[in-house]
Amino acid sequence: MKKCVKCSQKAVVHLPHHRLALCKEHYVEWFENRVEKTIRSFRMFSEEDRVLVAVSGGKDSLGVWHALWKLGYIADGLHINLGIGDYSELSERKTRAFAERIGRELHVISLREHIADIPTLKDLQDRPACSVCGTLKRYYMNHTAKKLGYSVVITGHNLDDECAVLMGNVLSWNLDYMARQYPVLEEGKGFVRKVKPLCLITEKESALYAFLSNIDFVEDECPYALGASSIDYKLVMASIEEKSPGTKLRFYSEFIRKVRPMLVAKQDVKLNACRVCGEPTTGDVCSVCRLKMKLQAQKVS
Template sequence: MGLRKGTKCRICKTKGKKTNAVVFLPQHRLALCKEHFIEWFEKRVEKTIKEFRMFHKNEKILVSVSGGKDSLALWNALIKLGYNADGFYIDLGIGDYSETSKELAKKFAERVNKTLHIVELKKEFYPIPTIDEKTNRPACSACGVIKRYYMNKYARELGYSVIATGHNLDDEVAVLFGNTLQWDLNYLSRQYPVLREENGFIRKVKPLCKITEKESALYSVFNNIEYIEYECPFSEGASSIEYKLLLNQLEEKHPGTKLKFYSEFLKKVYPIFKEFKAKQDKPLNKCKICGEPSYSEICGVCRLKREVENKLKIKREVSR
């Protein structure tokens, strides 16, 4: 059900005002004006932070920003809520997509007068197009490994105690759905809004985990936040996108399905998988090549780098 013409903002009505609503949230049965939607969004972020004990006002937070609506909406909300939050952007070297998203992230950082740390992958490692060309690993999988590695490395070195990412409810539900289809116990045991710090790993949190993609888009639009509106070219054909489309169809018919699926998992099922994880956990070591924390002798990034360098070496030898 959409917003009916003439519907009034519920919060305004309680204050004796008759302001027209501009947003209807079917899963909450809530019609709101622009001002009260922004207020609702920020309160929901704050409530999620407190519910999962993500962090406190005196902690230094590093927000992983991509130039997209979710991460910029999160950064904006945290600043307005009074948190000490800076940004962290990884230039993946994906042509115009990376250039555009980087400029938008820089523009937003200037607007809120906050620090944006930028890491260029071509200087640290190899750009994603090269990795995609030289390895058999899907680009999105390699990108995820690399992002987590550099976020953790720089957050620790720069003195931040928390890494916040813009994963929204749609992201979390799509991942949960895929992992449930495969009954991937390892991933299911780690799908929680907070990953606690341990032996070199910085705490990672997802304050938007109960906010939908549409809600973060609306929040960005209402706050005049300019963001990149198209997907990364390497994400085309990803199973998570197909899952999102399927789940959106279900949500359209039965509002609140996604939130209930995710919330009930966290409340009833995750505790069981948490016990499984505790029994299966391997000791945390340091990568013997780079010294970063790793559950194996050589971390995923160093293995990936070795694979790319071997392919480049073979290519050079063949071309001689």
């Protein structure tokens, strides 16, 4: 029986790539300290910033909100109801219950009220539902944060998410996307700062924290995520990680340290203000306003 490296209690968590065995109390402490260290090492935000956590109802977003609350940060939540039937209704209920548990304000946006639900928009586009959904969430996170006076938006992207994105971009050598992959996306040109405090924490570590902290989260994947290439990339990385612990962390960390600086030096993206809503875009009209125009044209016809 392994014992916690910090006390004589029985270890309940084993982290081979960190060479750690920890009891419940010390694992929760380790997780929260790692979140704090990540925030400080990447200079994500300070105690003076007004921060808004994008919470889906899943383990990662609720977990990071919980950790920030425990660490003493003043962080409110933003939940975007995607209108995906029972899945979205359950997600909103659990998010509201969690906000009440920690006594923080939760802002809720319904896509159906602002534009249309994801099932409707999915049929309007040739792109996968995840692509449309991601575009809308990024738009409303940024728009809402600016409107409500928050300086930082926090997302629950974990190390597995970051590795899956990086692997997909490496396989297609999408250098523009690779240049933009970083734990901190700075404010400016119409954007608030966007940060990922869980970027060095694996999905398993995040799930363990949520479980050991008694967080009631949505366990099911989004119905539209089935078949997504990111899931395949995660499975590949998990297989490698099992044989060589620490591979995920090395893959992502060494990219950030060695490769991305060379890509950023060559990047020069010109942004404009959307002539309809004023949000930043590379074109004349942003993708969300174009979606609204398509919906309007469909209603007229």
